[in-house]
Amino acid sequence: MNSDAMTIGDEVRAWLADHWDAESRRAKAGGSLAQWMDRVVEAGWAVPSWPTQWWGRGLDKKSVSTIVNEFRKVGAPGAGQDRTNITANSVMQFGSDTLKRKIIPEFLTGRAHQCLLYSEPGAGSDLAAVRTRADLQGDHYVVTGQKVWTSGAQNADYGLLIARTDWDVPKHEGLSFFIIEMRQPGIEIRPINQITGDSHFNEVFLDGATVPAENRVGDEGQGWKVMQTALAVERLVMGDGAGERRQGSSKNNVVSLIDIAREAGKIDDPVARQDIAQAMAYRQLNALNMLRAKQDMAQGTASPIMSLGKLAMSRILHEDARVMTKLLGAASMLDGAEHERAADINYRTANAYMTSIGGGTDQIQRNIIGERVLGLPRETEADRNLPFRESRAVTG
C-alpha cells in the first residue's frame, strides 16, 4: 500500500468516526438520509476520482477503493458513486456544464430518481432501432413514441431517454440522449404485471412531452455513444452483486443453500452436496474475479474481467434457484402462505431472468465479450449502413 492511500484511508476513517455511528448505522448528528448524503458529497467522498470543482477530490482509483471499503466497513451509504451512479456518470462525461450543475447534485445525494427510457416494443436487444422521436422546436425538443419495460418509471423524477433526432442517417447515427422530466402532461405510465407478480416495470407513452435542449447529453446524433457509457455502468453494477449482501431486497441471499438443505433434511445427501458446492462455487468465483478486477483497476490496469460479471451473475442466480428447487422437491409446487420457503424459491426462479434479460440479454453479453474483450469479428447487421428511414424497423 502506498503512503497516499494510507493518508486517504486515515482521513476517511477519521471523518467517518466523526460523522457516522457504526453501531446504529446512522449519521451522528441525526437528520435524514438526504442530509447525510449532502455531507458525503460536500466532503468529496461521493465521487472522489472526479475533479475538485465537480464534487470530487481528483484521487486515483486505488484511493477510491480505499474510501469505498471504509464506508462499507461501517455500513455508511454514498461513497464511490463515480463507479456506480448511471446518471451522474453519463452527465459528467458528456453533459454541458449547465446540465452538470443542475442534475448531478440531485443524483449524488439521492434526491432524484431515474428510470431508463431505452427499450421499445420494436427495439430491445437492437436498441439502435428505437423509433421514439425527438424534434427540436426552438429551445426544446418535443418527444413522441412508446417505451417499454421501464423499471421504476412510477417513482422516477427523470428518465434517461434515447430518441431519434435524424431519420436520414444510419440507425446508430441519428440518435440523441436526453434527461427528461417524468412528471409532465405528455408522459403516461402504465404498470406491467411481471412474471413474479410484482410490477416494477412499465409501459411509458410519450405524446408531445417536452425536454429543454440543454437537457440533451452530448451532441445531437451522439446518443448511441452516451448510452453505451450508461449501459456499461449499469452492467458493472449488475455484475458486482455476487458475494455481497444486496441491500434493500429481503428476497436476496438471506438464506443460504446450506440452510435450505438442512431444512429439507438433505444436508447429508451426497448428490445434493455436489450441487450445492457447484452453485456456491459460482458465487465465490465471481466474487474473487471482481476482487481481482478491482485490484487490477486500482493499479491502473484496464480489466476485461469486469465485463464478465453480469453474465456470471445470471449463471449464479439461475443455478441457485435450480439447486434450491431440487432441494425442496415436491414442496416447490406450493406457493404463498402455504409454503413460504417455496414461495421464496419460486420467486427467485422467475426473478433470475431479471439479470439474464434486463440490461441486455446473456446472448448480447456474450456478443459483447466475444467482440470487445476477445476481439472476435462483429455481428453482421443487415441495416447497419442504411438510412434508418429505409430499414425494416420502419418499413416492416
Added chain:
Amino acid sequence: MTMISPEERAAMREGFGRLLAEKCAEADIRRVMATQSGNDPALWTAMADMGITALMVSDDHGGIGAGMVEIEEIMEEAGAALLAGPLLSSAFVAASLIGLSHDADAKARLLPAIASGEKIATVAFTGDSGSWDVAGVTATAQPQDNQWILNGAASFVLSANLANVLLVFAQTPGGLGCFEVDSAHVQIEPLQSWDPSLRLSKIMFDQTQAVHIAGVDHATFEQTLDVARVALAGEQAGACRRIFDITVDYLKTRVQFGRPIGGFQAIKHIAADLLIEVESATSAARAAARALDTDAPDKDVLINLAAFACADAFSQVAATAIQMHGGIAFTWEHPAHLYLRRARADAQLFGQSDTYRERFVAAMEKAA
C-alpha cells in the same frame, strides 16, 4: 509467508516465461515427451540457475523462501508451456514436505541439494486406489534394529523415474509416517500414461531399508497435499489460459462461409463462456495461494474451491478447444490434444473434483 516483493515476483515470472518461450516451445515439449526420461536436463539446469528450483526452500537451507503466491504464478507459466519434468514433484512438493517436517537432519541433508537442482526428490502419497487420503496409503513401515523396513507399494508417483530421493508415506504401528528411501534400493516400475509429458511410476518395497523423517504426521500429509493442490491449480489455470488463447487466435483466422468462424455466434458464445472459466480459474488459484500463505480462516474453503474449479475449467476449456478447432485438432500434430491430455491427468492428480466439492461444502458448513 514470503519476503518477496510484488515487483520481484513479476520480474521472476517474466524471466521464467521468457526461458520457457525459448526452451520449452511446442517442439521441445514433443521432443522431451519422446525421450525415456521425460525431462530436459538443460532446461532443468537453466531453471536451477534462475532460482526456480530454490523457491520453496527457506533461505537458511540455500533456498529463496518464496511463498505459495510466487509458486502459484510460476506454475501458471509452467502450465501454459506444458512443462514436463520434476519441477512440481521435487522443487515444490517434496521440498515443502521436508520443510514442514521437524527433522533438522533431513532438512540439512536434502534441502540444499533440492534447491540447487542437484538432487531430485518426489513424494509417494498413495497406493493403487489413488485416493490421496491417509486410508489410501498402503505401504507399511516396521521398526527393526534401530532402523525402518518398508513393505508394500506406492503408486501414481510423479517423476519417480528421475528421482534420487523418494519420500514415502507409510502406515506404521504408531500411525502415519514418512520415510526417505534411496531410489537405487527399490524397484520403480514406470506406468504408461495417457499424457506422455507426465511420468508416473509404481514403487515396490520389499524389506526396503528406509530413514524415518521426524515430525511428519497426518496433518503434514494434508498440508503437503494442500501445497501440491494449489501449485497444481496454478498449472491448470495457466494451461487453460494458453489453450484458450490459442483457440481464440484460431477463431480470428480460420475462414468458413466467407468469414472468420469467430464471427459465428455458436462459436463466439462458447468463447465468452470459456473466458469466465479461464478467469475464474486464475482468481481461484491465486486466492488459494494467498490464503495458504497467510493461513487465512477461509483457507480450506479456498483451497478446495481452487482444486475443483481449476481442474474443471482446464478440462472443459481443453476439451472444447478441440471442438472449436474442428478436424485440425484431431491430428497428433496439433497442440490441442496435448492440453487435453494434461487436463485429464491433472484432474486426477492429488484427488478428484467431486472430493473437493464435498470438502468445499463441508468447509462452508463449518463457516456458516
